[in-house]
Amino acid sequence: MKLFRLRTVADLKRNYILSSSRLKVTTWLILGLLVCILLTVIANIRAPDLIKIPLFILAGFVIYKFHRQLKYFRYNLDYYLIIRESLLYVLHTNHLYTTYKDSSGYEKISRSAILQYELDKQKGHILIKALITGDEFSKKVQSLDDVLAGVLELELDEKIIRPSFVEYHFYYKKPNRLVLQSRNQKQEIDNLDIDLGYGVNYNPVKCPHILVAGGTGSGKSVFISFLILEFLKRQSTVYIADPKNSDLGSLAYYLGDKYVATTPNNIARIVRLVVEEMQERYQYMRDNFQYGTNFADHEINPVFLVFDEIGAFQASGTDKKSKEIIVEVMDGIKQIILLGRQAGIFILVSAQQMRAETLNTDLRDNLGLRIALGANSSEGYRMVFGSATPDNLKPIEVKGAGYLYMQGSGRENAQYWESPYLDTKQFNFISELQLYLEETN
Ligand SMILES: Nc1ncnc2c1ncn2[C@@H]1O[C@H](COP(=O)(O)OP(=O)(O)O)[C@@H](O)[C@H]1O
Ligand SMILES: [Mg+2]
Structure with a gap:
């Protein structure tokens, strides 16, 4: 018994439709035959040329349509063939089958491990499922990580072990990083879906509250600035607390002191406001009670509290008075995290390190979108993602890149992600911001 591996998935990555010679020849043969038949049929019709000409044109159109259909058919076939052949190769070379000799001495397969595959071309996603059936292959099929990655020539994105099968997820299309572009024109968007690039779409109602963790220079402020603009485009009210009084704090000049706070007292004031x-809002919704409604049904706009560097804020408490302020602020943050969603009040918290003293794990798990930017220790990732920390973490080499976990995204683990790219020559945050402030000033 021999299994040949005819093609590799490297071609999928190039998004190149393979021209398997066998299929190509059949395609041309079928097309050629079709052309001949149609031409002879039309030429032999007893009719004036005036009628024959449009018939020729019609025939051309039919052939063109048919050709497109064939191409599509071939395209589908090729993708599946590649995966199928790769999996057969894996079964064969890893001896994931048992054989017996039949009466005439031929070796035949009695049993084999079972691999299933699914393909989502739009997402460029390949899912390989290895069934765990309790046979002698059950152990082996749970550790096909390297083997599958090798045969498909793709990096393993995620592996999920379920009771009766193992899922291996691969992506052959690299998602696109968003690039910030100046619009020079005010945009108004009437839904809360925010494209974060890299195939991630974030909606605060579905997945409330955000955590951004990462060391100094990892890109927290750049990403938060991007989000502030996105919030403003969606008619939101944005409050900013920046206890380190750095980039975001300087926005007080544009947004006003009512919305931007840098000192503990002022931070306490805006948290109290929120x-x-x-x-x-809860009172209002109670008075206008409708079961299962939230703020959007009451035509109330969202409010975002952006709290940069929360660790620095907590560390600032030195005397009794300032410690009291910290307790009050942290209490307000807890309330927002636990109750904010229904009322359309959301919080974004950023921290260099996500220690349990900063936010305990229960609260952390209530932050629907969690992002760790820049290089982090595995301990650091665990503090952000908990059990959703991936096993194999790639090194972070790109500015503004990191890992992202979004509740309800269908993924079990945090995924590699690159935040929207900022080219300061192309994008001026302040002038974009000013587009959204005209009315208030
Ligand atoms: N998304 C990005 N695109 C391009 N450059 C980035 C990006 N994120 C960070 N940088 C670069 O890294 C620097 C530090 O980023 P910053 O957001 O200030 O980090 P942090 O707030 O985490 O300390 C930025 O000034 C910028 O040059
Ligand atoms: Mg910063």
């Missing part, structure tokens, strides 16, 4: 707004 919590009060939340309570009022």
